[in-house]
Amino acid sequence: xxxxxxxxxxxxxxxxxxxxxxxxxxxxxxxxxxxxxxxxxxxxxxxxxxxxxxxxxxxxxxxxxxxxxxxxxxxxxxxxxxxxxxxxxxxxxxxxxxxxxxxxxxxxxxxxxxxxxxxxxxxxxxxxxxxxxxxxxxxxxxxxxxxxxxxxxxxxxxxxxxxxxxxxxxxxxxxxxxxxxxxxxxxxxxxxxxxxxxxxxxxxxxxxxxxxxxxxxxxxxxxxxxxxxxxxxxxxxxxxxxxxxxxxxxxxxxxxxxxxxxxxxxxxxxxxxxxxxxxxxxxxxxxxxxxxxxxxxxxxxxxxxxxxxxxxx
Amino acid sequence: xxxxxxxxxxxxxxxxxxxxxxxxxxxxxxxxxxxxxxxxxxxxxxxxxxxxxxxxxxxxxxxxxxxxxxxxxxxxxxxxxxxxxxxxxxxxxxxxxxxxxxxxxxxxxxxxxxxxxxxxxxxxxxxxxxxxxxxxxxxxxxxxxxxxxxxxxxxxxxxxxxxxxxxxxxxxxxxxxxxxxxxxxxxxxxxxxxxxxxxxxxxxxxxxxxxxxxxxxxxxxxxxxxxxxxxxxxxxxxxxxxxxxxxxxxxxxxxxxxxxxxxxxxxxxxxxxxxxxxxxxxxxxxxxxxxxxxxxxxxxxxxxxxxxxxxxxxxxxxxxxxxxxxxxxxxxxxxxxxxxxxxxxxxxxxxxxxxxxxxxxxxxxxxxxxxxxxxxxxxxxxxxxxxxxxxxxxxxxxxxxxxxxxxxxxxxxxxxxxxxxxxxxxxxxxxxxxxxxxxxxxxxxxxxxxxxxxxxxxxxxxxxxxxxxxxxxxxxxxxxxxxxxxxxxxxxxxxxxxxxxxxxxxxxxxxxxxxxxxxxxxxxxxxxxxxxxxxxxxxxxxxxxxxxxxxxxxxxxxxxxxxxxxxxx
Numbered sequence: 001x002x003x004x005x006x007x008x009x010x011x012x013x014x015x016x017x018x019x020x021x022x023x024x025x026x027x028x029x030x031x032x033x034x035x036x037x038x039x040x041x042x043x044x045x046x047x048x049x050x051x052x053x054x055x056x057x058x059x060x061x062x063x064x065x066x067x068x069x070x071x072x073x074x075x076x077x078x079x080x081x082x083x084x085x086x087x088x089x090x091x092x093x094x095x096x097x098x099x100x101x102x103x104x105x106x107x108x109x110x111x112x113x114x115x116x117x118x119x120x121x122x123x124x125x126x127x128x129x130x131x132x133x134x135x136x137x138x139x140x141x142x143x144x145x146x147x148x149x150x151x152x153x154x155x156x157x158x159x160x161x162x163x164x165x166x167x168x169x170x171x172x173x174x175x176x177x178x179x180x181x182x183x184x185x186x187x188x189x190x191x192x193x194x195x196x197x198x199x200x201x202x203x204x205x206x207x208x209x210x211x212x213x214x215x216x217x218x219x220x221x222x223x224x225x226x227x228x229x230x231x232x233x234x235x236x237x238x239x240x241x242x243x244x245x246x247x248x249x250x251x252x253x254x255x256x257x258x259x260x261x262x263x264x265x266x267x268x269x270x271x272x273x274x275x276x277x278x279x280x281x282x283x284x285x286x287x288x289x290x291x292x293x294x295x296x297x298x299x300x301x302x303x304x305x306x307x308x309x310x311x312x313x
Numbered sequence: 314x315x316x317x318x319x320x321x322x323x324x325x326x327x328x329x330x331x332x333x334x335x336x337x338x339x340x341x342x343x344x345x346x347x348x349x350x351x352x353x354x355x356x357x358x359x360x361x362x363x364x365x366x367x368x369x370x371x372x373x374x375x376x377x378x379x380x381x382x383x384x385x386x387x388x389x390x391x392x393x394x395x396x397x398x399x400x401x402x403x404x405x406x407x408x409x410x411x412x413x414x415x416x417x418x419x420x421x422x423x424x425x426x427x428x429x430x431x432x433x434x435x436x437x438x439x440x441x442x443x444x445x446x447x448x449x450x451x452x453x454x455x456x457x458x459x460x461x462x463x464x465x466x467x468x469x470x471x472x473x474x475x476x477x478x479x480x481x482x483x484x485x486x487x488x489x490x491x492x493x494x495x496x497x498x499x500x501x502x503x504x505x506x507x508x509x510x511x512x513x514x515x516x517x518x519x520x521x522x523x524x525x526x527x528x529x530x531x532x533x534x535x536x537x538x539x540x541x542x543x544x545x546x547x548x549x550x551x552x553x554x555x556x557x558x559x560x561x562x563x564x565x566x567x568x569x570x571x572x573x574x575x576x577x578x579x580x581x582x583x584x585x586x587x588x589x590x591x592x593x594x595x596x597x598x599x600x601x602x603x604x605x606x607x608x609x610x611x612x613x614x615x616x617x618x619x620x621x622x623x624x625x626x627x628x629x630x631x632x633x634x635x636x637x638x639x640x641x642x643x644x645x646x647x648x649x650x651x652x653x654x655x656x657x658x659x660x661x662x663x664x665x666x667x668x669x670x671x672x673x674x675x676x677x678x679x680x681x682x683x684x685x686x687x688x689x690x691x692x693x694x695x696x697x698x699x700x701x702x703x704x705x706x707x708x709x710x711x712x713x714x715x716x717x718x719x720x721x722x723x724x725x726x727x728x729x730x731x732x733x734x735x736x737x738x739x740x741x742x743x744x745x746x747x748x749x750x751x752x753x754x755x756x757x758x759x760x761x762x763x764x765x766x767x768x769x770x771x772x773x774x775x776x777x778x779x780x781x782x783x784x785x786x787x788x789x790x791x792x793x794x795x796x797x798x799x800x801x802x803x804x805x806x807x808x809x810x811x812x813x814x815x816x817x818x819x820x821x822x823x824x825x826x827x828x829x830x831x832x833x834x835x836x837x838x839x840x841x842x843x844x845x846x847x848x849x850x851x852x853x854x855x856x857x858x859x860x861x862x863x864x865x866x867x868x869x870x871x872x873x874x875x876x877x878x879x880x881x882x
Binding site: 010011012013029031040041042044045046048049050051052053054055056057058059060074075076098099102105112113117118119121125127128129130131132133134136137140141144145147148176177180182183215 | 347348350351352353355356404405408409410411413414415416417418419420421422438439441444445448452453455456458488515517518519551553554628629632633636637638639752753754757796797798800801802803804805806
């Protein structure tokens with residue numbers, strides 16, 4: 001017997017959400033969605049969630065199970081139960097619940113819209129197909145597997161504190177066009193994506209890679225856009241400057257120069273930005289947390305330099 | 314009352330392609346009971362057919378012949394000819410839209426072999442071709458968001474028909490329960506199929522005959538409903554799809570004795586015979602006790618393809634096997650069985666997507682249909698794999714263009730809003746107020762079970778009569794059902810009940826059509842009439858709703874280039 005502890009919410013009846021428990025005798029090979037359906041169809045018809053294809057391709061049935069977003073149709077229940085034979089189900093995070101496990105995807109789709117999610121091709125179309133090599137296809141193969149289920153968006157740590165962040169799904173969608181050999185707006189795209197709310201606001205926690213039910217792996221795609229942005233010389237922004245300064249510091253000394261990185265990140269002539277750093281710096285100073293004024297290299301700095309050389313920087 | 318020039322119901326490949334065609338200069342709405350990118354077209358895996366000739370020389374003539382032979386000569390050949398001729402152009406157009414395709418070493422769209430096709434004709438994107446096209450069209454829809462309004466999570470209840478003219482639809486917002494009339498100069502249905510009437514099916518929960526039944530209730534016949542395709546490789550018990558591409562890439566089918574049994578049934582094409590033949594072969598093996606472990610299981614064996622090829626060409630299938638049953642097809646064979654997959658029948662249309670009332674081709678003015686919900690009929694009695702995505706795109710475009718031309722000639726016709734709305738509100742109230750005893754879940758389960766048991770790969774008179782009788786009893790019990798959620802907010806329960814009502818109607822139409830067709834042809838096989846009977850049944854069936862129940866009439870098959878011949882593989 002498995003206990004499903006489900007977060008219920010119906011503002012028509014009660015303003016606050018609450019947990020309700022359902023018990024099911026579960027056969028071995030049932031998916032979580034099978035169980036949710038069993039609960040809805042035999043125990044409580046008012047339980048509300050989305051579902052459609054039940055083969056992990058439509059992206060409808062993402063929910064939080066035991067605190068993490070998953071596709072309900074894709075996972076067998078026996079892999080999800082905790083030691084006490086319970087599973088906790090909640091709606092996806094970072095979006096407003098509408099009823100029970102269904103959330104409002106509006107902000108999700110608005111952010112997809114913001115990355116101009118369509119091909120902006122080179123020249124006029126030829127008579128037949130545009131030529132694209134298997135190697136060029138490979139660049140967009142993974143991102144094109146995204147099913148827009150919102151699992152990454154739900155569990156993204158940045159979105160939790162910053163509504164303005166485009167989020168992993170929209171950025172993965174953006175990579176799909178940034179690296180499509182048929183698209184000609186690469187530079188415009190990476191410029192746009194380098195603005196606040198874009199690629200450089202990702203904190204590299206890689207939670208989205210853990211949550212992605214497909215090979216789309218948004219953080220990997222975000223890193224690819226970052227690479228293209230630097231290659232295209234789109235470096236006049238805090239994020240790119242931070243990345244470059246970071247790499248430079250490690251290369252020259254084997255460790256981070258925490259005095260220089262913030263300054264290089266905001267830019268030497270960005271007086272307002274530098275001024276904004278002051279209070280933090282002062283507080284650190286008075287608490288004795290400031291890094292040493294004289295930055296020292298690590299002993300094995302030559303090894304680090306060799307790594308850089310071998311990786312061709 | 315909501316007002317648009319053109320309203321499209323359904324946002325899979327056909328619906329979205331229609332929207333792109335019709336949106337120039339018009340106020341267009343597209344309605345989906347899910348969200349457009351969640352439509353079931355996305356579940357199509359293996360490919361989309363076109364005689365591009367990118368890996369072997371090919372021609373539309375060969376594509377036509379394969380399609381007609383695959384359809385057991387019930388196809389309307391004039392429509393099928395225009396359809397296969399249009400194929401290369403629409404594929405190039407999808408590519409130009411940005412659709413992601415797998416490529417040949419020289420950068421062209423890659424093509425692979427598929428059942429019933431004599432040439433490698435399936436253009437593909439690994440094993441998620443439907444998904445790739447669906448998202449490419451969705452991208453184009455977002456690009457044109459100023460001229461196309463998307464109504465996500467809205468449900469279509471009924472057609473507003475005045476004589477022979479369609480003036481709109483009645484809809485409701487699933488999230489709020491608000492009922493609205495949508496007045497339109499033209500309506501396009503792209504509502505998909507109805508595989509959910511079966512227990513073992515590859516179809517999404519959304520494939521519930523809503524569009525087809527709305528047309529039927531409005532007095533429009535359903536064509537060739539008896540022809541349902543059972544796909545040979547559904548996951549055992551779950552029914553979800555393992556693409557035919559697995560066999561296109563060289564996969565074997567093995568019975569419980571480890572034999573490649575297709576040698577007995579289609580020696581020249583083996584595993585790549587058309588689906589109706591492979592599904593029957595599998596069922597015959599299982600019925601003879603040669604299923605794996607003596608269960609209704611056949612093995613789909615891909616091990617000899619090797620991990621590299623599987624990861625390149627069939628990565629999704631591998632993952633599905635691992636996630637859903639813990640079987641890695643690199644190391645072990647996949648357990649499969651036939652699964653209800655596709656409806657060849659549907660709302661009758663002419664070759665321009667315009668809906669017709671009768672065998673004479675009388676138009677329903679302002680009403681168009683495309684994709685699986687329609688019956689043109691390009692597939693005849695059995696559809697070849699990869700021909701359905703093509704149909705959705707070709708006829709989506711045609712229906713869109715048809716609607717565009719049509720609305721140039723007419724304005725909005727008056728609609729009696731309160732009358733139309735009241736009918737739906739009364740239906741809602743009826744379900745809410747019913748203090749019934751029956752469980753809708755039991756009714757749904759029994760319908761699905763009886764359809765899979767009695768109206769599946771093999772059929773006979775006795776079983777079909779039992780099936781129809783059972784469905785009729787279920788229809789009565791349905792009137793005495795009990796709902797638990799009586800709220801308006803996002804009430805998915807009441808929509809499932811409405812869908813069940815549609816499916817109970819559709820199940821009876823399918824079984825009745827199957828009982829009436831006393832021959833075996835394509836996807837319809839009668840053990841009591843095992844031969845094709847061209848003398849009596851080389852014709853399309855049209856099922857009408859009448860006061861006395863169902864009435865079946867007929868429509869001749871259009872035969873141009875290919876006279877019916879014996880069908881062997």
